[in-house]
Amino acid sequence: MKIHKYDTVIVGAGGAGMRAAIEATKRSRTAVLTKLYPTRSHTGAAQGGMAAALANVEEDNWEWHTFDTIKGGDYLVDQDAAEILAKEAIDAVLDLEKMGLPFNRTPKGEIDQRRFGGHSRNHGEAPVRRACYAADRTGHMILQTLYQNCVKEGVEFFNEFYVLDQLITEVDGVRKSAGVVAYELATGEIHVFQAKSVIYASGGTGKFFRVTSNAHTLTGDGQAACYRRGLPLEDMEFFQFHPTGIWRMGILLTEGARGEGGILRNKDGERFMEKYAPVMKDLASRDVVSRSIYTEIREGRGCGPEGDHVYLDLTHLPPEQLDAKLPDITEFARTYLGIEPYTDPIPIQPTAHYAMGGIPTNVEGEVLADNTTVVPGLYAAGEVACVSVHGANRLGTNSLLDINVFGRRAGIAAAEYSHTADFVELPENPESFVIEQIERLRDSTGNERVATLRRELQETMDANVMVFRTEQTIKTAVEKIAELRERYKNVSIQDKGKRFNTDLLEAIELGNLLDLAEVMATSALARKESRGGHYREDYPNRDDVNFMRHTMAYREVGDDGTESIRLDYKPVVQTRYQPMERKY
Amino acid sequence: MATPVLDKADAAGQPEPGFADSPYITVTFRIRRFNPEVSAEAVWEDFQLEIDPKERVLDGLHKIKWDIDGTLTFRRSCAHGICGSDAMRINGKNRLACKTLIKDINPEKPITVEPIKGLTVLKDLVVDMEPFFQAYRDVMPFLIAKDTNEPTRERLQSAEDRARFDDTTKCILCAACTSSCPVFWNDGQYFGPAAIVNAHRFIFDSRDDAGEQRLEVLNDRDGVWRCRTTFNCTDACPRGIEVTKAIQEVKRALITRRY
Structure with a gap:
């Protein structure tokens, strides 16, 4: 075992982690731990754009953006946080441009902007061009630009270091972050990182679904590490299903395709979104569009022999426009479906995309231990966190924005905290939990396979807690997850070695997914209303009286060692916007 | 319709x-x-x-x-x-x-x-990807702008200037090109195609002012002149980047000092 000491440790090297690292490295001795390499993170898969009311191509302002974000989130958004997001968006985009990001340009040479779902002029009048973009590679350009600037700033990376535990020490009755424990993939060695401040920026949990736009590696590692140590998870029932995933594969096809004029059609060729969202049509918010697609499919208007998908039609757009604005997604259609988007519509279905919930933080990125108490020295930003700027449904282009605004804020806050704080003493045998976990998996002779359990988990999640949910389907999922958690105790792995043991890694990732799936389903069961991405067919309306509040889920361990989930609730921060019925 | x-x-x-x-x-x-x-x-x-x-x-x-x-x-x-x-x-x-x-x-x-x-x-x-990333870091893969006053808004760039380096912005650092190069196989000291692609991305960016420095790095004995134009890199690139062409443009810029 090795012990390292840093002022600031950042867990994850996607957009939020690297944006934080650029700030933290300037201010404190910083280490970035990632289970991948920095440029492998899933920020790179984001396509369409990053929202900011630059008003380069038409009238716009950050107040409209704030309103759209709050309405998009179905009024579960903390309004003070949304205001910060929209206001700081403008500098966040300009900062990236100054760092070198190659945005598409207007004829005047300014950053070009395009339309995106849910972003509107003057509180819902019409779509507005707010998304700053670089073709359909905006996430790739952000990830590369941030990595380039990390190289410039000399950020210290520990690549393929997998963080498995969050260390917390109680000091004078206050639980403080003491550091993290990581597993070095190349060697199998355990490393303890003692740090004055720790920032989680380890991304989402999308791999508990089968049809997902998420990378194989998005297994909720940061959420699970904090949750196991008694910290709450907020709003985990809210998961976004992106309307346009490649049929059966789930690979993302950007909403920017509809921003450029693409149209969704059913088997009769009908532009069905006109029925569901007369003003915004195909550019309604994602939860609305995904439900509309499944309504079409359920009512027999789906395409193909099994009627299980609809079409994204780009055939009326000039090939030059597709080449210039949507080169990657048109190539995906050619590569994975053998379809030419110039002439043929692309079969799509909603795909699990984004966790609105996560580790609760305030607007400085400080992690909360309950509704109000901060955990000194602990921060989170990006998809792993819940500020909450996305509420019940995130708007497209607001996640690339979130990672930049709150990544930066967390980086500054954590580094500045490290100037004022001393190192917190490590718990006794800080590595013991991780060693026990690894040895149990490595020595197990049980007869359960990781891949089997993961498939069963993904199948139950797709079937029961996706776009449409009921009491019965959620209960089915809760029971199945409980069964899988029990069977997980008998999981064994074949690779017993120390070097690059990805067999072991996948077993640990599955354990995280199972913990988080249980929180997700349990939170969903208790929320007896429909709001944003959480749609209950048995409670089809939003219930502001009983449920305009955030879910806070805590892991409890009884005296006999039995685990359970305790649900609590946190009020939504409301400033100037009264909840209204949500129409697009 | x-x-x-x-x-x-x-x-x-x-x-x-x-x-x-x-x-x-x-x-x-x-x-x-x-x-x-x-x-x-x-x-x-x-x-x-x-x-x-x-x-x-x-x-x-x-x-x-x-x-x-x-x-x-x-x-x-x-x-x-x-x-x-x-x-x-x-x-x-x-x-x-x-x-x-x-x-x-x-x-x-x-x-x-x-x-x-x-x-x-x-x-x-x-x-082991470390030698690959080291070569990448050696070409200073980040924008160096010598603005005396940083603009308050974005720097302006025409669509044509933006298009000049579009192809090389697509690189995902997968190493398919570099590890397909016979020169790189024989001599790991060679920067390799991916590092040159990433230098190209900045040399031909109208906002960047460090082209000369990058060209000097690539003028090194392990730099662009080792390229034997076998086109393996272009064939290997999963992003369809014209890698060999980018390397040729860097070579030409070294001779003409125009970019």
Whole structure:
């Protein structure tokens, strides 16, 4: 075992982690731990754009953006946080441009902007061009630009270091972050990182679904590490299903395709979104569009022999426009479906995309231990966190924005905290939990396979807690997850070695997914209303009286060692916007 | 507006011609295995599996790892050609496993899968990427603008100036190009195509002021002049970057000092 000491440790090297690292490295001795390499993170898969009311191509302002974000989130958004997001968006985009990001340009040479779902002029009048973009590679350009600037700033990376535990020490009755424990993939060695401040920026949990736009590696590692140590998870029932995933594969096809004029059609060729969202049509918010697609499919208007998908039609757009604005997604259609988007519509279905919930933080990125108490020295930003700027449904282009605004804020806050704080003493045998976990998996002779359990988990999640949910389907999922958690105790792995043991890694990732799936389903069961991405067919309306509040889920361990989930609730921060019925 | 022709796309759900009614076929994956904890020698190992030819080579590797042999080791993440984790040598050519469909590489014969060449193999298909990233860092892969006053708004750039370096912004640092280069195989000191691509991305960016410095780095004995224009890199690039052309443009800029 090795012990390292840093002022600031950042867990994850996607957009939020690297944006934080650029700030933290300037201010404190910083280490970035990632289970991948920095440029492998899933920020790179984001396509369409990053929202900011630059008003380069038409009238716009950050107040409209704030309103759209709050309405998009179905009024579960903390309004003070949304205001910060929209206001700081403008500098966040300009900062990236100054760092070198190659945005598409207007004829005047300014950053070009395009339309995106849910972003509107003057509180819902019409779509507005707010998304700053670089073709359909905006996430790739952000990830590369941030990595380039990390190289410039000399950020210290520990690549393929997998963080498995969050260390917390109680000091004078206050639980403080003491550091993290990581597993070095190349060697199998355990490393303890003692740090004055720790920032989680380890991304989402999308791999508990089968049809997902998420990378194989998005297994909720940061959420699970904090949750196991008694910290709450907020709003985990809210998961976004992106309307346009490649049929059966789930690979993302950007909403920017509809921003450029693409149209969704059913088997009769009908532009069905006109029925569901007369003003915004195909550019309604994602939860609305995904439900509309499944309504079409359920009512027999789906395409193909099994009627299980609809079409994204780009055939009326000039090939030059597709080449210039949507080169990657048109190539995906050619590569994975053998379809030419110039002439043929692309079969799509909603795909699990984004966790609105996560580790609760305030607007400085400080992690909360309950509704109000901060955990000194602990921060989170990006998809792993819940500020909450996305509420019940995130708007497209607001996640690339979130990672930049709150990544930066967390980086500054954590580094500045490290100037004022001393190192917190490590718990006794800080590595013991991780060693026990690894040895149990490595020595197990049980007869359960990781891949089997993961498939069963993904199948139950797709079937029961996706776009449409009921009491019965959620209960089915809760029971199945409980069964899988029990069977997980008998999981064994074949690779017993120390070097690059990805067999072991996948077993640990599955354990995280199972913990988080249980929180997700349990939170969903208790929320007896429909709001944003959480749609209950048995409670089809939003219930502001009983449920305009955030879910806070805590892991409890009884005296006999039995685990359970305790649900609590946190009020939504409301400033100037009264909840209204949500129409697009 | 014309109604789209819907029946054409339905073919996507049907088996490709020549693969009979069942979408599944039996293929052999012949994989170069190496685990220094077990043996100092690398060996070939064959695996038979049932697979839909429209699936990816990565899907085949996952079937082996998940259902047959959990010790098989490779890197992957996004699974659709964006993250650059899974560059490997498939049937003797560098490709991304997640962007290569079984039907596109003749599944009648064993599909050979090896680690990319020129970098030290650590286990199975996993190589040491550090020398690759070191060469990348050496070309100063970040914008250096010598503005005396940083503008309050964005720097202006015409669409034409933006287009000048568009191709090289697509790089995902997968190392498929560099590890396909015979010069790099023979001499690991050579910067390699990917580093030059990333230098090109800044040299030809109208906002950047450090072109001269980067050109001097690449004028080094291990720099661009080692390129023998074999076009392996261009063939290997999963992002379709014209790598050899970019290297030629850097060479020309070194001679003319115009860029």
